[in-house]
Amino acid sequence: MSGDIMGNQYANKFIETLPLKKLKELQLAKVKKMVAFAYENSKFYHDKYNKAGVNPYKIDSLDDFAKFPILSKEELQMNYPFGLLSVPFNKVKFSFMSGGTSGDLPIAIQYSEEDWKEVSRAGGKMFPAAGLKPATEDDPGDIIYYAFGKGHVIECFKQGVRDLGYIVVEPSVSTAKPEDHLRIMKEHGVTAYTGSPIGQKSMNLSSLKEFDESDFGEGVLEKQVKAFILAGAPTPLEMAKDFRSMRKTVTSAYGSTEIGGIAYGAHNCDIGPGTWHTFGDVSLVEIVDENNSPLGSGERGRALITSLGPGDTIEQILGERAVPIIRYDMGDEITFIEGKSCECGRTPQYVAMPKRIKNLSRLKTNCGGDT
């Protein structure tokens, strides 16, 4: 816990602190609308649900929903690139890719303007949650260094933080050396870093850290940067431990190209290692055993994720998505927890210790790591 850097904490207090019972009512209402939308606008879902003999207009509880067939990664691959598109082509804003390398079949997921706004809003929540303050008229607030590459659904972070009023510093694509990144961060007075902890050649936090701590470095990360909001790859435990020993905030996101955000860490939560709050208003998490039977809170099983679409209240539900993702088996094993309250005040619904159990191609999931 880093109590010395508490910020305004919530991007949307109403939805982030919704009582669990209310959240579950909202989730059920969103599921009903999304399933009906998918059935009516996608031949894929229409045929799938008819074949399974389920009634898309009769979902009175999440138990009813649990009888609906699971969406597999293979189905997304077989329908590449536009097979699940459920809105007119001119409503598509992005088509995000995952896979397609090393002999793995690609997946493409289209996002509409509304989908994009929704995932951006979810991504943005992580920054106030990390204790960071947006700019005001006479104060730049916390300045964010945006170190993700291009073409990722994770660009929603950039949109999300901009919409909340933070200043985002984005290096040019030709900025390659660690010393150049660190110099830009120093010159701009950057106080928060968001990017992938490892793996990206030109913007690799591990190499930045190594240089910064070497005889040639100036200790920019240690002296100036107070928060690291990491996604896109697992955060190495050593790295997280190291930054925390310097009293830095390290938070992670769990999500995927297919869905957007699933869960995220807030900086002052104390609910257990590797345990994150769900983005419960934007995605529904279920867990099942090896026979696809539903498991309850506190149990560990395969994660099935449903994208819920925007709307903070039942009246505001849009109930559509360019590519509806319904009961998607991400190939991850998680523990799902409900009810145990957290001192941050957020809705007590959590995902703990995501672990990849299939060799999946998607780029965005941050499995492992910790909050």
Ligand SMILES: [Zn+2]
């Ligand atoms: Zn919390």
